[in-house]
Amino acid sequence: MSRVTKLAAITAVSAAAVALTATPAWADNWTNGPFTATANSSSLVVKVGGTTVATCSGSTLTGNMTDTGAFSVTGATATGCGVTVTPTGFPWSGSFTSGTTQINGFKMSALGCTYTGNLSGSYTEPAPPAIVTFTDQPVTGSGLFCVSNVTVSVTYVFTQP
Template sequence: MSRKTKLAATSVAALAAAATVAVPATPAMAWTAGPVTANLSGTMTINAGVAATCTSSTLGGTIATNGALSITSASVGGCGVTVTPQALPWSGSLSGGVATLSGFRMSAIGCSYGGSLTGSYSGADNLPVTVTFTNQTVNKVSGLFCPSSATITATYVFS
C-alpha cells in the first residue's frame, strides 16, 4: 500500500470515528420536574341538567419528568353555587398531546360527581401549556335527586 493510500485510509477512519463521537443520541423529551400551577383560562362549565358557569379555578401540585401529575390542591369560584373539589390528590399526566386527570371529584348543592377527564394540550413538552377538557362526562358519586352524570368543559394554563 502506498504512503498516500495509507494516509487516505487513516484519514477516512479518523473522520468516521470523529463523526461517530460528535453525533450523540438525542434524548427523549422530558418535562422539568417540580411544582405546577394551573389557572382557568376563560370559564368552566359544569352541566348536570342545568349549566353552571364558573369564572375562577386553580389547580396546584407537581409534575414529574415523564409528565406524571399529582394535583394536591384545587379551588373553584364564581359559579353562583359553592363548588368543592374533593378526594385530593388527583393523579394525571401530560403525554404526547393528551392530558388526563384521574380521581377527579367535585360536589355542589348536595351532589358529588367524579371520574376521569381526558383532554388535549398545546405547547411543547415544557411548561407553560394550555390544557383543554371538552364535554367530559363524570358520573354521580353521591347525592339524592341528582342527575346520574355531569359534563365538564374547561381550559387551564399549566405553568
C-alpha cells in the first residue's frame, strides 16, 4: 500500500470514528427539561375546504423536551377563537428530526366536535428559539354534525427557560 493510500485510509477511518462518536447537533442546543411554544403573529388558523372559519389570536404549548429532539406536550391553550376551543388528550408526543417537526395525538374540541390528527411541519433552526410552521395539516372531526376537510395552520416559537 502506498503512503498516499495509507494516509487516505487513516483519514477515512478517523472521520468515520468522529462521525460515530459526535454528539448530535440537537443535543448541543437543547436540554432535558421544560419548553414553551408560543404561536407567533399568524396564530392558529382553522380552515374548512380551504376557507378560513376560525382564527385564534393566541395559542401555546407546554411540556418537556429531551436533548435528542423528542418532546411531550402536556398542556396547550387556544384563545381568542370566537368559540371555546379546548385542547385535550394529553400528552401529545413530538419530535424534531432532520428539519421536520412532528406532533402526534393532536386533539382539540370545539362546538361539540373533537378534532384529532398528527401534525407535520418544518423548523428553521435546531436551536432555541426554534420556529416551527405547520401549514394546512388535516385533522379529523368526530361528533354530531362535525364538518370534514378541516385543516390547521400555526407557527410556534419553541423556547426553553
